[in-house]
Amino acid sequence: MKIAVIGSGYVGLVTGACFADSGNDVTCIDIDAKKIEALKKGEVPIFEPGLAELVEHNAEAGRLTFTTDTAAGVAPADVIYLAVGTPQGDDGSANLSAMWSVVKAIAPHLREDAVVVTKSTVPVGTNARIFAMLKEFTGRECDVASNPEFLKEGAAIEDFMKPDRVVVGVRRPEVAEILQQLYSPFLRTEKPFIVMSPQSAEMTKYVANALLATKISFINEMANLCERMGGDINDVRRGIGHDSRIGFSFLFPGVGYGGSCFPKDVRALTAMSGEHGCTPAMLLAVDEVNERQKSVLSEKLAAHFGDDLAGKTIAVWGLAFKPRTDDIREAPALVLIRWLLERGAKVRAHDPEAIDNVRAELGDAIAYCRRMEALEGADALCILTEWKDYHSPDFAEMLHVMNQPVVFDGRNLYESERMRRRGFCYHSIGRPPVDGRKAKQGGRE
Missing domain, CATH: 3.40.50.720 (NAD(P)-binding Rossmann-like Domain)
Structure with a gap:
């Protein structure tokens, strides 16, 4: 054709x-x-x-x-x-x-x-x-x-x-x-x-994205609750995911969804509901939870360092809203970086694909680095995107080049107990923080 x-x-x-x-x-x-x-x-x-x-x-x-x-x-x-x-x-x-x-x-x-x-x-x-x-x-x-x-x-x-x-x-x-x-x-x-019908096809797209967004916001809210009550969201996720009625897809806790589809489509479906006299309570909650979740790492940083970050250097791994794309629309990383800059922190960032797009957005307000270079002199590392590049770094080198061995993992890439044994203060999503800074540092696993 x-x-x-x-x-x-x-x-x-x-x-x-x-x-x-x-x-x-x-x-x-x-x-x-x-x-x-x-x-x-x-x-x-x-x-x-x-x-x-x-x-x-x-x-x-x-x-x-x-x-x-x-x-x-x-x-x-x-x-x-x-x-x-x-x-x-x-x-x-x-x-x-x-x-x-x-x-x-x-x-x-x-x-x-x-x-x-x-x-x-x-x-x-x-x-x-x-x-x-x-x-x-x-x-x-x-x-x-x-x-x-x-x-x-x-x-x-x-x-x-x-x-x-x-x-x-x-x-x-x-x-x-x-x-x-x-x-x-x-x-x-x-x-x-x-x-x-055309109307049903148009609706199908919105309903599909809204339901997937709902699953993400739900597991994020449960992760925050687990963390406060001493539970481990990874264990909970395994416990519910094997139920065939629930499954595992889109039940990974993190720092919120971004991109061009989920945020826009949830809000558009919310607007359509209002136009037709419906109160989209669940959709409003999904969007509210997601926007709040984008601040979860900044809240952890403030609890650890205080609200004034002047003089602190924060490394950020992952700028795109998800791996395998350079799309930074509604990316949680941008929310965190702007928060850090407002509080006087210096930001050193890395992403395999999205750096040019972030530079177009933020200019020279932050430093754009190679992966390990971003950690040099850093008081903390924040992980925002689960690129494979970040799954198996040289932890001993990280300890060597960072000013403080503190990691805020927004994608739960690492096992908490191993991070403690490696000598890191490690904060993740939906799991209790661990602090291995008193343990012997520099060893490999």
Whole structure:
């Protein structure tokens, strides 16, 4: 098929590259001329494992092209995917101004048999409005489908190529057949292709993200309670996770969720609930718990050092909101760093991928370092992202280069008792702190 993808951000670029890789002719369209020129040169503007190679391979094969010319990209297309940004507005609802602009721009160039598909996360009723707008602009009823994405940053290619399900919302069964044909190369393992109404498909995306966010906020709240009552959240997690009704996924305590999806989608669903006369008590609580959890390490730091950190040097490992991405949107690390700077601390930070994005946000307010270099002269280390780079450091070297052997682990990467024996004062999430500073230091395990 001939496919046009409007928007070459995270979702659009992954969608376009993966569809091209299954043999389709894909044109990615974006109004950002610099981004399009970079993509034509093989420069991918985001870090996502495997994406740069996939883009390069399919561009060289002639199946993936990039343009700013909406008319040229849309006119020959069988299917047009809309993957534009829907950022959070001031009231928490999704800002759809870019979506409406795109719908108006593509309308004059649509073939009569073309299918327009929303891939962006949009409020319930957006599909219906696009349908009405295209009828007004073209004078005919156009096929408009909803096909929400369920991609995890850091594993987006695999999620697209091997989906656990594909959800489409359509008005006509013939449109579902077209989309099922398009997805057939990715559904060979009998994973379900689920057809529903556009409204249900739009709702499915929000409900999925809200439920996952709920699990994260729940385990974080229970972790904080465990810590105050002398329990160990890791033991509790094992105790509940083996219950088949509960499972282990998304039950890892930490410093809160971030990124472009969970925070925005929980707030958008909250706004939609209010607009329809519902009181979204659980959603409000999920967001409140998560925002509070982003301050859990700062509270531990203040309890340990006091609120005035002037003269203290704090190392931060992990800036992205999760591993395997350079995305710092709503990242807990930024909340902590800003808190540290306000209290006069010097910050030395490391991240395998996100340093350029943080530098664009914070400038030279902090020092950007190699992993072990960040620890030099540090009075404490704070771990915010569970990159594999941090799982097995040289603990003896850490003791040697740090000014004080104090670790605030926001991702529970290490075993508490081993950290005590290694000579660290170790604070984690949902577990009692340990202090091994009186033990013999410098030994290896």
